[in-house]
Amino acid sequence: MAEAIGWIGAVLVIAAVGLSIAGAVGVLRFPDVYTRIHAASITDTGAASLMTLGLLLMAGFSPAAIKLCIVWVFIMLTSPAAAHALAGAAFGSGHRPVLADPRQPSEDEA
Amino acid sequence: MSLLLASPELELVFSALLLTLVAGLVVALLAARSVLTCILLMSAFSLTMALWLMTMDAPDVAFTEASVGAGVSTMILLGAALSSTDVIPSLRPGRLWFPAVACLAAFIGMALIVPDLPVFGDPGSPPSAYVGRLYLEQTPHDIGAPNVVTAVLASYRGFDTLGETTVIFAAGVGVLLLLGGQVRSPDAAPEDVSLRASAGSPVLSVAARLLIPIICLYAFYVLAHGEFGAGGGFQAGVILAAALILHALVFGVRETMKALPVGVVRACAALGVLGYAAVGFLAILNGGRFLDYDALLSPVFEAGLPSSHLAGGHHHWGQRIGILAIETGVMLAVASTMTAIFYAFTGRVSRSDAAGAS
Amino acid sequence: MTLALVLTPYVYGLGFFMMAAGLLIALTSRHLIKRLIGLGVFQTSAGVFYILLSKVSGGTAAIRLEADSPAAEALASRLDAAYIAAHGVDGVVYSNPLPHVLILTAIVVGAATLAVGLAIIVRIRETYGTVDFEEISALEARALRDVREDEA
Structure with missing residues (x-):
């Protein structure tokens, strides 16, 4: 039983790795700062949560599991705040989002 | 597992x-x-x-x-x-x-x-x-701390670490001498807008208010837990300095200087190094050698204390107390030096900005 | 062990490459801050070499475990008994802690000396109005020429 739970944890960790790669591709490919922040924060929160959940299942009930829970709370507290600060700083320094409709010019071009 | x-x-x-x-x-x-x-x-x-x-x-x-x-x-x-300018011009071939x-x-x-x-x-x-293996074998008997890295750092090579701490302190003094640390009162500190991109954002200030006390607490945990797991005075000091820098980034350097005045920071940096050395001299006063923690407690007193963890039949309270004391000194010195350096840079950079603008 | 033989030149080569690259950044960059960053890379890479020497195959962090604890048994389960008997300490194989101690303090000292270098750069910028190495050299050369002309 413990072995099976451990394997579920391993699958979750691999899923987290997949999400991280998706996030990295997004950071490289997306057109402007805000969509890139969006991609990066998916890595920060989604992948990190899956990773800690997977490691929790692999570690079983132990002091390490409690530490993992604390780490998860910290990630949930810090990375959205960091993404918010990043977006705020980008907006403050004059970056405007790239809009989808080419007929509607963005503020940059106006 | x-x-x-x-x-x-x-x-x-x-x-x-x-x-x-x-x-x-x-x-x-x-x-x-x-x-x-x-x-x-x-x-x-x-x-x-x-x-x-x-x-x-x-x-x-x-x-x-x-x-x-x-x-x-x-x-x-x-x-x-x-x-300074951001673009790096290329070198002539x-x-x-x-x-x-x-x-x-x-x-x-x-x-x-x-x-x-x-x-x-x-x-x-x-x-x-050879020598690495010797440390691994002897640590439970000599020091009684599970983390061999801390045992070597703080006890076997405690004198070396005193030198390193002094170097960090000297580097801090060097920065203050170069940048001139005249900023003493919080009111004289320049309000550096450049470091506060999202000033007044409630999300940041709430997150920082939640995080800063926990980061400080974590620094002390790292300090006290250094004998048992990864950690110690150097890491604790840097984490404490990071908490203060976070405070300065979110609330402004002026607020941080109000909470922790420049003079206190400088005094603490010196106090950390002095405290470290004082432990060494205390050992001499008790009849041991410099930084010989076994001499810190008298054998009669130590015999009354319970046997410590991983003792191997030995009492190690002198070592435990000595390591904790010098690690506290290291933490104080590192945290204060890093904070003093940060204060000096933010003060100087915004001052030269103002000079450039006028 | 054959795998380790193949990896040996690769990891040492990477460490030495990072050292040489850090030196190159420190020597050829025109921006003084980038020069300092290059020095930082050089210093960290010297640490890499130390840490590479400290790794023991199948070892664990140098935090003493009780020989019969579950963690120690899990670590021992992937090694053969002869290897543990030859290289382990009380039934557990550890990596060498001594280089860790040396590099740990070196990193913190490195940050402090980096701050001194940056302080010097801040003063240079205030004096010369630039942190471009070639511009500073040109200014210096011009000042030297002026002094010589005054003397002549």
């Missing part, structure tokens, strides 16, 4: 792959043409290096590299780079070839000694087989 452990050879392959990633970041650094990019690459380099150090069984070093390299030195670099040839020669010279170096992971290699 066994799922979390890879086979020894897979471990070596994994760490070689991570080291490739680190080297890749250095290549990116070579090509970077903007100072901001360089600083962020340096930060990423440190963080990846910390991961690699974890695979090399060096959690204490990884901890230090992550908090110093990716945290505090990035902040100091950003603070110093703020008002005529000036490039001599350094390039010199570095290539250095690389070839170093590569030539590879055949004589021990095999990667060899347990019988000269560096690992």
